[in-house]
Amino acid sequence: MSGNDIIVSLDIGTSKVRAIIGEVTGGSINIVGVGSADSEGIRKGAIVDIDQTVQSIKSAVDHSERMVGVTISEVFVGIAGNHIQLQSSHGVVAVSNEDREIGGEDIERVLQAAKVIALPPEREIIGIVPKQYIVDGLEGIHDPRGMIGVRLEVEAIVITGAKTAIHNLIRCVEKAELKVAGLILMPLAAGHLALSKDEKNLGTVLVDIGAGATTISIFENGTITATATLPIGGEYVSNDITIGLRTQLEIAEKIKLKYGCASIQDADPSTTFKVTRIGSNVEKEFSQADLASIVEPRMQEIFELIKAEVKRMKPGGELAGGYVLTGGAVSMPAVLSVAQSVLETSVRIASPDFIGVREPAYASGVGVIAYVAKFLRTRSTVSVKTSTGRKAAAANKPSLIERIKNLFSEFI
Incomplete structure (x- = not known):
């Protein structure tokens, strides 16, 4: 794998933390490692306990490392939540080249100009997504590189988030002894894939x-x-099953995964299972149709x-x-x-079409890898173990801090 780009995504959810390792070869992606751990310290998508979240991240990353035989040093972290806001913005610059040919530097400058917006002190810019570029009044341009013009404009969406939520997320990853290669908006990544x-x-x-x-x-x-x-979300269904069957939440979760059906009409009355009820050692039998009558509403x-x-x-x-x-x-x-x-x-x-992750639950995590592979010029984000057991040095990563600051600048 040493000759290819390795991208690692971290999806920190309420029930699971997933670390997914993707190998990019000539534009195509292979998912080579998936690590999953039960999520502790997360409630309704928000971090409520730093130490527990750090342990969950370490477990998931360790699991994925053992699958592939690599040591992960950097991850792209997915971010979502009700603190995320999208704000329209507009940027204008003069083309700097003498021959008036628009280059990457001009695009970078116009995106930076679009980031100049009034923000409350508790909010922070996560990234910027260009909607369209305008060259000397000509609209609808998605990639102005190589075009001739005097005035370059961009209509963009600026993604902002609460500083507290962003810094707590980064803190958890760093305490798990990982570097944050970038924050990726989960819906944007999932949308790119799905x-x-x-x-x-x-x-x-x-x-x-x-x-x-x-x-x-x-x-x-x-x-x-x-x-x-x-x-x-899904834990509300588990809570309903706990109350309806009068059993423990852990048992209710297992029953939901094994026998759950969202429609009474589609449930099989002949499929039965036994449940140990709270306050009693006696098991009671229920059918899948009984379970569906709790789940469907x-x-x-x-x-x-x-x-x-x-x-x-x-x-x-x-x-x-x-x-x-x-x-x-x-x-x-x-x-x-x-x-x-x-x-x-x-x-x-929608589910990712990769071996080992063909489930809707992996759409966001795999989406981060696909998004980074396409829109950010990738580099190796792991150090590979050598045959002697020592770690080989990771690939050079020039001006990493600058790349994090301008995470979405290479969107086009």
Whole structure:
């Protein structure tokens, strides 16, 4: 692997922390290692205990390292949450070259100009996503490199977040003895992987339903235009099962994963299982249909809340691309049929098409790797163990701090 680029993504979720190692060879990506650990210290997508979160990160990274036989030194960290905000901005610069040919330096300068916005002291810029470039009044340009012009403008979306949430996230990763190669907005990365070019242009809602939080993102005209996070997810279903079957949460989670079905109509009454109830040593038998009668109302409620939030984000506007679902909670059988009946439009479930990660839960983590591979000029982010057991030096990473500061500058 020493001759290829290695990209490591870290997805810190409410139920799982996932470290995914991707190898980029000639433009194509191979997922070579996946590490997963139960997430401790995270509630509803937010860090509530630094030490527990650090231990979860270490466990996930250690798991992925053992799979591949490498030592990870740097990771690209996915970030999401209700503190994320998107803000439209505009930047203008004069083309600096004498021959008036627009180069990478001009694009960098115009993006920096677009970042000059008024921000409250508690907020910080995470990145910037260009919507279009304008050269001497000509609009609709996606890559102005090599064009001749005097005046270069950009219409962009500036991604901002709460300083507290950003710094706590970086602190957890650094305490786990890892360097943060960059923060990547999760919905942006997942959208790059899960949505087609037409879906992003027509207008599509990307919904990531995790354990403790649901992230809703709207893509239009080729880029992300709005994002919101609801504090609901799969753990609400587990809590309902705990109450309905009167059992422990840990047992309820296992039952949900093994026998869960989101629709009573699709559940099998002949599939049965036994549950040890709280306050008793006696096991009681339930059917999959009994379980579905608990799960279905909660899943319907989750999709009703998603529908209401999309109406708030996009008042009066119907999106032609419909809904695309990702996240661990959508893996349950019959979720798609419940979503279609509630949302009343086209709905599909998106999963990464790589061996070992063909599940909706991996869409964000693998999306970060795909996003970095395409839009950021990558370099090796691991040091590979040699045959003698000593670590070989990682590839040179010039001006890393500058690259982190301008993470989204190479979007085009």
